[in-house]
Amino acid sequence: MTSYLSLTKAMLIGLSRDKSTLFFTLLFPLMFLIIFGAIFSGGGTNPSKVAQVGAVPVLDQLQAQDPDALKDVLELSTVDDEAAAIKMVEDGEVxxxxxxxxxxxxxYYSAADRTQAGIVTGVLNGIVTQTNLEKLQVAAPEVAVTTVRIDQVEDESLGSIQYLAPGLLGWAISMSGVFGAAMTLVTWRQKKTLRRIRLAPVSVGAVVGARVGNTLLLALIQLAVFIGVASLPFFGLKLTNYWWMAIPTVLIGALAFLAIGLLVGAVSKTSEGASGLANLIILPLAFSSGSFYPLDAAPQWLQTISYVSPLRYLNEAMLDVMVRGEGPLSVLPNLGILIAFGLVVGFIATRLFRWDDI
Structure with missing residues (x-):
């Protein structure tokens, strides 16, 4: 126990002095949270600009009935010349x-921005359809008209931070687990620290336990910092009743990525090689696992690939208990996959582990 505590203390001191590791495992992901949270804190998008050629009765009548009906979706400007309006579309002004x-x-729309074109044409089509329905009801009031009501399932006050915080937290945990273990292992091997530990009266279990303890402690610090920052009034993160299940979730996730870090450290000969291989693993995992955007918005082929990524299951588990309001049992399948993944990769890492450079 004494050797374990001494190693743990030494690793913590080393971590506190390693400004680069602290930056990339804590401050760097936190910067993304702050930047993305600030960008999307408004919870909406700017109105699409539309040039109105002369009088457009369907729009004029709607605005006469409710002047604020279109202000959140369309920014209308009136021009007298049709050719001038088309030129504005071609130039990207509207x-x-x-x-x-x-x-x-x-x-008239431009294919250069299909997203904006889709929004505008959808809104205008909806206005025309609503106008036609009103005419139909006046002309034939006995005809039943089907209407649509759209309701958001979550609290309307929820914003993008609800989905950004868990995803970026998962990315931060994956980076700290992989980079922390890999760089420690390679550095110790290069400096012959592993050889001295092997010759010292210290068990391998104490060394591994100290590394695991540091990884878990850092994961808890990341969780506390991310929740603390995201819960500030400016960002407005709202936690569900079972948010506390994020604690065991991040701990298990940290162990899974620690296993990847041990594997990277086992096969890498230099710090540069370990860093490059870790980046080669983490960045594709982050982009394919919904850390920066909802997976539902990704192409189908990317969604399929994400099923082999452990980060997907960490992100989904945190979303379930932090955002979606799912119960504690909902995360068990995802946690089971993370545990199985960590055991398999950890076993491979132990088989490839070496005390000295070859």
Missing amino acids: AAAVKQTGDLVQI
Whole structure:
């Protein structure tokens, strides 16, 4: 126990003095949280700019009834010349131009920005459809009209931070687990520290236990810092009743990525090689596991690939208990996969482990 505590203390002191490791495992992911949280704190997007050619009755009537009806989705500007309006679309000054002649509403858009074009055409189509329904109800009030009501399942006050915080936290834990274990192992091997430990009256279990203890402690610090920052009023993270299940979740996730770090450290001969291999593993995992954006928005092929990534299961487990309000049992399948992954990779790492450079 004395050797374990001494090693743990030595590793903690080394970590506190390693400014580079602290930056990349704690401050760097936190910077992403702050930047993305600030960008998306408004919870919405800017209105799409639309050039209105002369009078467009369907829009004019809607604004006459409710002046604020379109302010959150469309920013209208009136031009008298159709050619000038089309030129504005071509130059990217507006997302679309709209003109109405009789019962025909003509929309001009550019394929250069299909997202904006889709938003504008969808909104204008919806306005025209609603106008036609109102005419139908006046002309034939006995005809039943089907209506649509759209309700958000979460609290309407929830913002993007609900999904950013767990994903970026998962990324931070993966980086600290992989880089921490890999760099420690390679550095100790290069400096012959492993050889001295092997000759000293210290068990391998004490060395591994100290490394594991440091990794788990850092994961808890990351969890506390991320929740603390994201819960500030400016960002507005709202935790669900079972958020505390994120504690065992991050601990198990940290162990899974510690196993990857041990494998990287076992096969790498230099610190540079270990750092490069760790980056080669972590960055693809982060982009394919929903750490920076919801996986639902990713292409189908990327969603399929994500199933082989342990980071996906860590992110999903944290989302379940921190955001979606799922119960403690909901994370068990994801945690089981992380445990199995960690055991397999850890076993491979022990088989490849070496005390000295060859």
